[in-house]
Amino acid sequence: MSDFNAEAQAEAHRDQAAWAAALTRLPGMGPATLVSILREHQPREAWELVCEGRLRRRSRADGGQPAGVSQSLSLFAAGDDQGREGDDGRAWEKAASRIEVTGWWDRAARRGVQVTWFGEEDYPEALVQDPNPPGVLFWRGSLARLTFPRVAIVGTRNATPDGRAIAFEMARDLTEAGVCVVSGLALGIDGAAHHGALEGLTHEVDAGSAGRPAPPIGVAASGVDVPYPKQHASLWERVCQAGAVISETPPGQPAQAWRFPTRNRIIAGLSVMVVVVESHSKGGSLITAEAALERGVEVRVVPGPVRSPASEGSNQLLYDGPGPVRCARDVLDALGILLPDSSGGGSASAGTRRNSVELSSEEKAIVDAVGWRPSSLGQVVGRSGLAVGRTATILDALEARGVLGREGAWWVRVAHGAGT
Numbered sequence: 001m002s003d004f005n006a007e008a009q010a011e012a013h014r015d016q017a018a019w020a021a022a023l024t025r026l027p028g029m030g031p032a033t034l035v036s037i038l039r040e041h042q043p044r045e046a047w048e049l050v051c052e053g054r055l056r057r058r059s060r061a062d063g064g065q066p067a068g069v070s071q072s073l074s075l076f077a078a079g080d081d082q083g084r085e086g087d088d089g090r091a092w093e094k095a096a097s098r099i100e101v102t103g104w105w106d107r108a109a110r111r112g113v114q115v116t117w118f119g120e121e122d123y124p125e126a127l128v129q130d131p132n133p134p135g136v137l138f139w140r141g142s143l144a145r146l147t148f149p150r151v152a153i154v155g156t157r158n159a160t161p162d163g164r165a166i167a168f169e170m171a172r173d174l175t176e177a178g179v180c181v182v183s184g185l186a187l188g189i190d191g192a193a194h195h196g197a198l199e200g201l202t203h204e205v206d207a208g209s210a211g212r213p214a215p216p217i218g219v220a221a222s223g224v225d226v227p228y229p230k231q232h233a234s235l236w237e238r239v240c241q242a243g244a245v246i247s248e249t250p251p252g253q254p255a256q257a258w259r260f261p262t263r264n265r266i267i268a269g270l271s272v273m274v275v276v277v278e279s280h281s282k283g284g285s286l287i288t289a290e291a292a293l294e295r296g297v298e299v300r301v302v303p304g305p306v307r308s309p310a311s312e313g314s315n316q317l318l319y320d321g322p323g324p325v326r327c328a329r330d331v332l333d334a335l336g337i338l339l340p341d342s343s344g345g346g347s348a349s350a351g352t353r354r355n356s357v358e359l360s361s362e363e364k365a366i367v368d369a370v371g372w373r374p375s376s377l378g379q380v381v382g383r384s385g386l387a388v389g390r391t392a393t394i395l396d397a398l399e400a401r402g403v404l405g406r407e408g409a410w411w412v413r414v415a416h417g418a419g420t
Contacts, residue, residue: 013120013122015044016042016043016044016117016120017043017105017109017114017115018101018102018104018105018106019043019044019046019047019101020038020043020115020116020117020120020136021101021104021105021108021115021136021138021250021251022043022047022096022099022101022104022105023037023043023046023047023050023135023136024135024136024248024249024250025095025099025250026050026092026095026096027091027092027095028091029092029135031132031133031134031135031248031262032132032135033135034117034118034134034135034136035118035133035135037055037135038117038118038119038135038136039118039119043117047096047101050092050093050096051093051096051097052093053090053092053093055092056092108225108251108252111140111225111251112140112225112240113138113139113140113223113224113225113251114138114139114140114143115136115137115138115139116136116137116139116143117135117136117137118133118134118135118136122143123137124137124143124146124270125146126146126150126269126270127266127269127270130265130269130295131294131295132265133269134248134266135248136248137246137247137248138223138224138246138247138248138249138250138251139224139244139245139246139247140224140225140240140244140245141239141240141241141242141243141244141245142243142244143244143246145180145214145215145216145217145243145244146180146217146244146270148178148179148180148214148215149178149179149180149214149272149335149337150179150180150181150182150217150270150271150272151174151179151180151181151182151271151272151273151274151275151331151335152181152182152183152267152268152270152271152273152274152275152288152292153167153170153171153174153181153182153183153189153190153193153275153277154183154184154189154190154193154264154267154274154275154276154277154279154284154285154288154289155167155188155189155190155276155277155278155279155283155285155314156188156189156278156279156280156283156285156310156313157186157187157188157189157190158188158280158310159187159188159189159192159277159278159310160278160308160310160405160407160412161404161405161406161407161412161414162405162412162413162414163188163189163192163277163278163302163304163310163311164188164189164191164192164405164414165192165402165405165414166277166302166327167189167190167192167193167196167277168192168193168195168196168199169196169327169328170193170196170275170277170302170325170327170328170331171183171192171193171194171195171196171197171200171216172196172197172199172200172328173200173327173328173329174197174200174214174328174331174332175196175197175199175200175201175213175214175215175216176200176213177214177328177332177337178212178213178214178337179214179328179331179332179335179337180214180215180216180217180243181193181194181196181197181214181216181217182216182217182218182219182267182270182271183216183217183218183219183267184218184219184220184221184260184263184264184267185218185219185220185227185228185232185235185236185239185245186229186232187229187231187232188278189277189278189285191232191235193216193277194216194218194235194239195235197215197216197242197243198216198235198238198239198242200213201213201215201242215242215243215244216239216242216243217239217243217244217245217246217270218236218239218240218243218244218245218246219245219246219247219263219266219267219270220245220246220247220249220255220263221247221249221255221256221259221260221262221263222247222249222253222254222255222259223247223249223250223251223252223253223254224240224245224246224247224249224251225251225252226251226252226253226254226255228254228255246266247263248262248263248266260284261284261287264284264285264287264288264291265288265291267288267291268288268289268291268292268294268295268297269291269295269297271292271297272297272298272335273292273297273298273299273300273331273334273335274288274289274292274297274298274299274300275299275300275301275302275325275331276288276289276299276300276301276302276314276317276322277302277314278302278304278308278310278311278314279310279311279312279313279314279317280309280310280312280313281309281312281313281316282313283313283314285313285314286313286314286317289317289322293322298322298334299317299322300322300323300324300325300330300331300334301314301315301317301318301322301323301324301325302314302324302325302326303315303318303324303326359403362386362390362394363394363397363398363403365384365385365386366380366384366386366391366394366395366398366404367398367403367404367413368383368384369383369384370404370411370412370413371413372413373412374407374410374411374412375410375411375412376409376410376411377391377392377395377409377411380395380411395411399411402414
C-alpha cells in the first residue's frame with residue numbers, strides 16, 4: 001500500500017471513529033445489534049439515521065432475526081440485550097440528541113483511547129468469526145500485540161497464595177516463551193497473571209529460550225480509561241504501556257456487574273487456550289471456560305487441593321473433562337510450541353532463566369518446617385526448633401519476599417519470587 005493510500009485510509013478511519021464510539025452510548029445497544037448495524041452502514045451513516053429516527057430494532061415478536069435494509073430503514077433483533085431496557089428509534093433519537101459526539105470523542109482520544117469496529121481493517125481477526133463478537137472495541141496501547149499466540153490465565157479474585165504464585169510463574173514463563181498472556185485485570189489470579197507477564201518482559205533470557213517475550217493483554221469490564229479495581233490502577237497503566245487494555249465498554253464508564261460475563265466471552269474469543277488456575281464453585285472464570293468451550297477453544301485446569309474452596313469449581317471442571325496443566329511448559333506442550341530445552345521435567349520453568357531466592361540457614365529451616373501443607377505458627381516452631389519470636393520474625397520476612405504466604409492463622413509455602 002502506498003503512503004498516500006495508507007494516509008487516506010487512516011483519515012477515513014479517523015472520520016468514522018467518533019461515530020462508531022458514539023453508537024455504543026445509545027441505550028440498550030448490545031453487541032449483536034451493533035454488529036448488525038455495522039454490517040449495513042458505516043458508523044457516521046448509522047448515526048445520521050439514528051438522529052433522524054430512521055434506525056430501530058425489531059421486537060422479539062418479529063422473530064428476533066436481523067432483517068435487510070430497505071429505503072434506509074434498518075430493523076435489528078433485540079435478543080442480544082437481555083437484562084437491559086429495550087429501545088426503539090425514538091429512544092435512540094432522543095439519546096443521540098444529548099450526545100456531543102466529536103467533543104466527547106476528542107476528550108477520550110486525548111486520554112489515549114482508540115477505537116475499532118466490526119468490519120474495520122484493524123478489528124481483531126480472532127473475533128471476526130466469533131458467535132457473539134463485539135460491535136465496537138476500545139483500547140489503550142497497541143492492538144499489534146494480538147499477533148502473538150494468546151493464552152488466557154483466569155481464576156478467582158479470592159485466590160490462595162499458592163494459586164497466585166502459580167498464575168504469576170506460569171504467566172512469566174509463557175511471556176518469556178513468546179506467548180501473550182490474556183486476563184481480566186481483576187484481583188487475585190488475574191492480577192497475579194498480569195504481574196507475572198510484566199515480570200517476564202523485564203528479565204533477560206538465555207539464547208536458548210524461545211523467541212522474544214510477548215506483551216500482556218488486559219480485557220476490561222469498565223472503560224479503558226477507568227481502571228477497575230482501583231487497587232490495580234498502576235498495574236493497568238503498566239499493561240497499557242507494555243501491551244494493551246481493551247474493552248467494549250465506552251470510555252468513561254465504570255464497571256457494572258452485567259458487563260463481567262460479557263467481558264469474559266472476549267477473553268475466551270481472543271485466546272487459543274484458557275487456563276483456569278483456581279475457581280470457586282460459581283466463579284466467573286467458569287463462565288470464561290464455558291465461553292471458550294462453546295468456541296472450540298481448548299481449556300486446561302491447574303489441579304488444586306480437593307478440600308480447598310478456592311479450587312472447588314476448577315477441580316469440578318477438571319473432573320468434567322478438560323485436561324490438567326501444572327506449569328507453562330505443560331501449556332506450551334499442549335499448544336505444540338517446542339522449546340530448545342524441552343528435555344526438562346514437567347515441573348520445570350518454560351524459560352531457561354531460573355531466579356531462586358537465596359535463603360539463610362534459619363530461613364531454609366523455616367521453609368522446610370512449613371512444607372507444602374498449611375502450617376500454624378506452633379507447628380513451625382516445633383519443627384524448626386527456633387524460638388517463637390525469631391520464628392515469627394522470619395515468617396514475616398519470608399512472606400514479604402514472596403516465599404511464604406498466609407491464609408488466616410496458617411502459613412503456606414509458595415514458589416520463590418512469585419510476589420503480587
